[in-house]
Amino acid sequence: MKLSYFPGCSLQTSAREFDLSARAVCGELDLELVELPDWNCCGATSAHSLNHELGLTLPARNLGLAQETGLDLVASCSACYNRLKSADYALKTNPAQAGAMRQKTGLDFDQNLHVLSLLEAVTTRIGIxxxxxxxxxxxxxxxxxxxxxxxxxxxxxxxxxxxxxxxxxxxxxxxxxxxxxxxxxxxxxxxxxxxxxxxxxxxxxxxxxxxxxxxxxxxxxxxxxxxxxxxxxxxxxxxxxxxxxxxxxxxxxxxxxxxxxxxxxxxxxxxxxxxxxxxxxx
Structure with a gap:
């Protein structure tokens, strides 16, 4: 099983142990986390608090990149997950907003991508x-x-x-x-x-x-x-x-x-x- 993986900024720095342990245990369970190529910060916390458009564009670009992989997207950090999931919800429920994001990012979005937290992926895709x-x-x-x-x-x-x-x-x-x-x-x-x-x-x-x-x-x-x-x-x-x-x-x-x-x-x-x-x- 493979999932596209968004580590986010903190898992590359202050929460490195979360990233290392996530990759290790998922590997033991035959779940391959394929790091999203050229990912960018999701905008948590400051972007979506200060600029609504930027707060949507940042996670939307990551969603578009994940769409290109053909894999569902998983995020470890709860804040990253929440921003990605909120953007995914906005793009799926507001066609006009999705169109604006296509123009801004040059990437496509559709209804097939699923955004998961790592906890959800582990407990539902792998199973207790x-x-x-x-x-x-x-x-x-x-x-x-x-x-x-x-x-x-x-x-x-x-x-x-x-x-x-x-x-x-x-x-x-x-x-x-x-x-x-x-x-x-x-x-x-x-x-x-x-x-x-x-x-x-x-x-x-x-x-x-x-x-x-x-x-x-x-x-x-x-x-x-x-x-x-x-x-x-x-x-x-x-x-x-x-x-x-x-x-x-x-x-x-x-x-x-x-x-x-x-x-x-x-x-x-x-x-x-x-x-x-x-x-x-x-």
């Missing part, structure tokens, strides 16, 4: 049962809360994936890996996103509230699919809070017994190894 069969080192003793953030499943008319209020796909994935996903009411709460640049105090309050609520469930780790959520949860917390945050692909790699996992985890700002010690000892 197949993933479960690949597990060689179940993540016993690891209690997690799954944090989807506010962009992965919203707005529902655009994303059309999982529940916008109480999604479960990542929870099902974690259970298949042998971890224990705990229920909490903050799955889709906002982490503060790019507000961390201009109002870090507010974001610190939001992040520490999320980590406090995670701790109260009895979890010893947070799992996410969003690079900005991961960054805020690591960078904007109080120093006394030591709960690690994982990308779901990293935990897939651990459960698959991949040797490259240590390299990904050493990139974290919050040391994840104390929490993983009892998991890896089993």
């Amino acid at each position: 049962e197949r993933i479960k069969q690949r597990v060689s080192r179940p993540l016993k003793n690891l209690k997690v809360v799954c944090y989807y953030g506010c962009l992965l499943v919203r707005p529902p008319r655009v994303t059309a994936f999982d529940s916008p209020e109480f999604p479960v796909s990542m929870d099902r994935l974690m259970a298949a890996l042998g971890a224990e996903p705990l229920q909490w009411s903050y799955k889709t709460d906002c982490c503060g996103a790019s507000l961390s640049i201009c109002d870090s105090r507010t974001v610190r309050n939001m992040v520490n509230n999320l980590l406090q609520m995670a701790a109260e469930t009895g979890a010893n780790a947070v799992v996410t699919a969003c690079t900005l959520c991961h960054a805020n949860l690591e960078m904007r917390r109080d120093p006394s809070r030591t709960m690690p945050v994982f990308y779901f692909t990293e935990l897939m790699g651990l459960a698959f017994g991949l040797s490259a996992c240590a390299g990904w985890l050493h990139r974290h700002l919050v040391d994840p190894f104390p929490v993983l010690a009892p998991v890896l000892a089993v």
Whole structure:
């Protein structure tokens, strides 16, 4: 199976471990991620906030490039996914807008392209049962809360994936890996996103509230699919809070017994190894 792959800016820099783990675990499951040639920034967050036309043109160009590959398009970063999916929705529901984008980009768009988040691709195109069969080192003793953030499943008319209020796909994935996903009411709460640049105090309050609520469930780790959520949860917390945050692909790699996992985890700002010690000892 092949999918056209949009890594986005953050997976080439601050979230490199997400990119590396995504490529590794998808390769183990015979899903080939074919990097989109000559891709450009999707415009998150500033472009669509400042200039509507630019905010549509940037992701539309990537959609046109994906159309030329003949493959459906997958994005790892939730913000990238949301911008690409929103542009795809706009072009499919507004013929005049699609025509304007054809003139602007010189690329074509039609109804056949499907835009997926990496979580959606893994859980629907590969499937939970197949993933479960690949597990060689179940993540016993690891209690997690799954944090989807506010962009992965919203707005529902655009994303059309999982529940916008109480999604479960990542929870099902974690259970298949042998971890224990705990229920909490903050799955889709906002982490503060790019507000961390201009109002870090507010974001610190939001992040520490999320980590406090995670701790109260009895979890010893947070799992996410969003690079900005991961960054805020690591960078904007109080120093006394030591709960690690994982990308779901990293935990897939651990459960698959991949040797490259240590390299990904050493990139974290919050040391994840104390929490993983009892998991890896089993």
